[in-house]
Amino acid sequence: MGNDNRGAVRKVLLVTLLLNLSVTILKAILAWWTGSLSLFSDALHSVTDSSNNILGLVANNLSSPEPDRDHPYGHQKFEAIGALGIAGFISIAGFEILQTAIERMLKGAELVKVSAPELWLLLIVLGVNIFLAYYEDGEGQRLGSSILIADAKHTMSDGWITLTVLTGLIGVWQGQESGIPLLPWLDVILAFPVAFLVFSSSWEVLKENLPWLVDEIAIAPEEIHAIAMSVPGVINCHDIASRGVVGRQVFIEMHLVIYSSDIETAHYIAEEVEARLRDRYGSVRVAIRVEPHNCQSDQISYESATE
Numbered sequence: 001m002g003n004d005n006r007g008a009v010r011k012v013l014l015v016t017l018l019l020n021l022s023v024t025i026l027k028a029i030l031a032w033w034t035g036s037l038s039l040f041s042d043a044l045h046s047v048t049d050s051s052n053n054i055l056g057l058v059a060n061n062l063s064s065p066e067p068d069r070d071h072p073y074g075h076q077k078f079e080a081i082g083a084l085g086i087a088g089f090i091s092i093a094g095f096e097i098l099q100t101a102i103e104r105m106l107k108g109a110e111l112v113k114v115s116a117p118e119l120w121l122l123l124i125v126l127g128v129n130i131f132l133a134y135y136e137d138g139e140g141q142r143l144g145s146s147i148l149i150a151d152a153k154h155t156m157s158d159g160w161i162t163l164t165v166l167t168g169l170i171g172v173w174q175g176q177e178s179g180i181p182l183l184p185w186l187d188v189i190l191a192f193p194v195a196f197l198v199f200s201s202s203w204e205v206l207k208e209n210l211p212w213l214v215d216e217i218a219i220a221p222e223e224i225h226a227i228a229m230s231v232p233g234v235i236n237c238h239d240i241a242s243r244g245v246v247g248r249q250v251f252i253e254m255h256l257v258i259y260s261s262d263i264e265t266a267h268y269i270a271e272e273v274e275a276r277l278r279d280r281y282g283s284v285r286v287a288i289r290v291e292p293h294n295c296q297s298d299q300i301s302y303e304s305a306t307e
Contacts, residue, residue, distance in 0.1 A: 012139045012148055016132055020049040023125050030121055034114050042165045049158055080209040083150035087205040090154050094198035101191035114173040122166050129159035146209055153201040164194045215243040218250045221301035227276050233269040235259050238297035252286045259293045266290045
């Protein structure tokens with residue numbers, strides 16, 4: 001069975017939620033002080049960070065690795081579904097950046113009044129974003145949680161947005177100080193590469209979680225075949241299939257050809273194969289069909305539909 005580390009994941013999400021709420025409030029106050037439309041948009045985007053944390057808490061509560069009558073393979077796909085929801089939020093953030101940048105180019109930059117203390121406060125907000133992103137990603141890697149890793153990418157995308165706004169406001173500030181009217185356009189120009197980075201983050205989340213949801217191969221059948229064949233008493237292994245994600249939970253099926261016709265010996269050999277697979281790949285759940293020696297096959301795995 002998979003390791004149930006939902007309690008540790010939940011603590012990380014709660015800490016992140018509290019800090020995200022603090023960041024959102026501070027951005028909203030700064031937007032009100034400066035009259036910055038881009039900063040106000042950034043504050044609205046930060047609301048999605050808190051929404052993602054709430055979504056993550058819900059998905060985490062549903063994603064138990066332990067099976068039950070209605071879900072005999074566990075509930076961990078709920079966490080992957082939650083990660084896809086975060087990918088959707090990231091994509092929406094990217095479209096928001098592009099839309100705001102285009103509108104400002106067409107309508108002209110808004111008159112914004114910025115002072116150095118406000119820029120320092122926004123720099124602190126950026127530091128909190130970066131800390132949260134690395135904290136969540138580190139804990140997600142340690143705990144093997146897709147929801148934390150996905151939310152870390154979204155938090156980092158929010159950090160890039162804040163960096164863009166900060167750069168633009170510095171341009172506004174310097175424009176006010178030096179009388180250079182073109183500097184306020186820096187935030188608009190930088191919005192486009194930031195949008196690209198946001199969409200890239202969304203794609204990374206999709207790429208990491210879609211294989212889990214569509215039952216893509218988890219382990220090369222040749223690797224499983226080699227491990228099974230290394231166990232004394234195994235003379236053939238064929239029709240190998242695997243799904244899941246290594247490091248979270250993997251399901252493996254195979255036909256195992258054993259020379260001995262003794263049931264107890266066959267059981268011992270099959271248990272040894274499963275133990276070696278678990279030692280190599282961590283949490284695995286193996287279904288083995290034991291066959292006599294005259295059932296050998298050259299078909300290690302299933303052929304591709306294009307073959």
